Amino acid sequence: MADYSKKIMVTGAAGFIGSHVARLFVKKYPEYLIVNLDALTYAGNLENLRDIENLPNYKFERGDINDEKRINELFDQYHFDAVIHLAAESHVDRSIIDPLAFVRTNVLGTASLLNISLKHWKDNLENKLFYHVSTDEVYGSLGKEGFFTEETPYDPRSPYSASKASSDHFVMAYRHTYGLPIVMSNCSNNYGSHHFPEKLIPLMINNIKNNKPLPVYGKGENVRDWLFVEDHATAIDTIFHNGKIGEKYNVGGFNEWKNIDIVHLLCGIMDKKLGRPAGESAKLITYVKDRPGHDMRYAIDASKLNKELGWKPSLQFEEGLEKTVDWYLQNQDWVNHVTSGDYQKYYDVQYEKR
Ligand code: NAD
Numbered sequence: 165m166a167d168y169s170k171k172i173m174v175t176g177a178a179g180f181i182g183s184h185v186a187r188l189f190v191k192k193y194p195e196y197l198i199v200n201l202d203a204l205t206y207a208g209n210l211e212n213l214r215d216i217e218n219l220p221n222y223k224f225e226r227g228d229i230n231d232e233k234r235i236n237e238l239f240d241q242y243h244f245d246a247v248i249h250l251a252a253e254s255h256v257d258r259s260i261i262d263p264l265a266f267v268r269t270n271v272l273g274t275a276s277l278l279n280i281s282l283k284h285w286k287d288n289l290e291n292k293l294f295y296h297v298s299t300d301e302v303y304g305s306l307g308k309e310g311f312f313t314e315e316t317p318y319d320p321r322s323p324y325s326a327s328k329a330s331s332d333h334f335v336m337a338y339r340h341t342y343g344l345p346i347v348m349s350n351c352s353n354n355y356g357s358h359h360f361p362e363k364l365i366p367l368m369i370n371n372i373k374n375n376k377p378l379p380v381y382g383k384g385e386n387v388r389d390w391l392f393v394e395d396h397a398t399a400i401d402t403i404f405h406n407g408k409i410g411e412k413y414n415v416g417g418f419n420e421w422k423n424i425d426i427v428h429l430l431c432g433i434m435d436k437k438l439g440r441p442a443g444e445s446a447k448l449i450t451y452v453k454d455r456p457g458h459d460m461r462y463a464i465d466a467s468k469l470n471k472e473l474g475w476k477p478s479l480q481f482e483e484g485l486e487k488t489v490d491w492y493l494q495n496q497d498w499v500n501h502v503t504s505g506d507y508q509k510y511y512d513v514q515y516e517k518r
């Protein structure tokens with residue numbers, strides 16, 4: 165273990181964003197040891213990491229962030245210098261069905277991980293780092309104008325965003341009360357490969373492919389700010405290495421889209437890829453009952469990260485979406501695997517009465 169210049173626990177690295185972060189770090193920093201700690205919930209899938217699983221500086225450890233004994237043992241075994249914390253329940257619709265699952269993982273799990281990190285590091289906090297990965301949803305919902313900055317007051321409105329806001333507060337409390345070295349980032353909606361098909365973009369791609377209705381909530385006018393997941397991973401790399409201790413950074417693509425416009429864009433791309441007549445897939449669009457408490461608009465001002473640390477997104481949205489569609493069409497085994505079993509049950513509960 166002593167040969168590695170840093171030993172990093174990445175929680176939730178079997179999930180969507182975590183797998184991209186782990187891949188980037190494992191490949192870019194062979195001198196770091198990356199330990200993926202993941203409970204493998206419905207959203208966690210080791211297939212996401214097939215290309216790095218045999219590399220010597222990557223290890224997988226199955227475990228729940230709430231399992232104090234297990235996490236303590238891993239700290240004793242690996243002597244982590246840093247934690248990059250992505251493990252979470254991450255889907256707003258599921259948080260409406262089962263809010264307490266979000267409290268358990270996102271609030272209690274994060275607090276427990278902070279506590280254990282402090283316990284193991286407190287005698288020498290130098291060169292230690294707890295990096296908390298959070299979301300722009302903690303800031304609430306915008307009207308037509310304005311952006312979320314790092315100073316925007318928290319105003320979470322769904323059980324998911326309330327649980328993430330609470331975890332952010334615990335992270336800051338551990339900084340202020342105990343001096344734990346932390347950084348935090350709040351990112352906008354991600355898209356890209358390995359995205360679980362319960363979220364808007366992969367769900368629409370999958371339904372278009374299978375000629376199923378495309379369920380657009382309400383009038384489809386809600387706005388999200390979309391960032392390619394690999395750009396989020398490079399932002400995390402930048403902040404991990406150069407971010408100021410105790411600070412938070414907003415991450416986003418300055419890339420706002422109405423949901424209905426994204427669905428049309430995807431239909432157009434898929435018509436071409438699947439050889440369907442133009443306009444064919446758009447016939448599947450079905451307006452359904454709105455999500456309760458549906459936030460109207462998210463838009464991130466990521467200028468602090470750009471000005472202070474020089475990060476910017478690499479891809480235009482249309483290019484990123486096309487890459488994403490290609491990945492899903494070329495990885496139907498992955499899609500079939502993750503949508504078998506429990507996915508169908510969730511889909512029926514979520515969409516049958518809308
Ligand atoms: P995801 O749902 O795809 O993956 C979450 C991972 O965490 C899974 O591998 C799951 O098995 C694991 N996990 C869940 N509960 C766990 C527990 N109790 N113990 C250990 N592991 C557990 O999520 P994602 O979209 O990759 O999001 C990752 C992080 O980024 C989350 O903290 C999320 O809030 C944040 N975030 C996501 C987005 C987005 O657009 N997806 C945007 C901004 C921030």
Ligand code: TYD
Nearest residue numbers: 256353362363364365379380381386388423
């Ligand atoms: P989602 O991908 O769940 O991310 P979030 O709610 O965290 O932003 O949803 C993105 C947007 O798409 C959101 O406004 C809700 C909407 N949406 C639909 O219209 N239909 C769907 O089936 C889903 C999953 C989402």
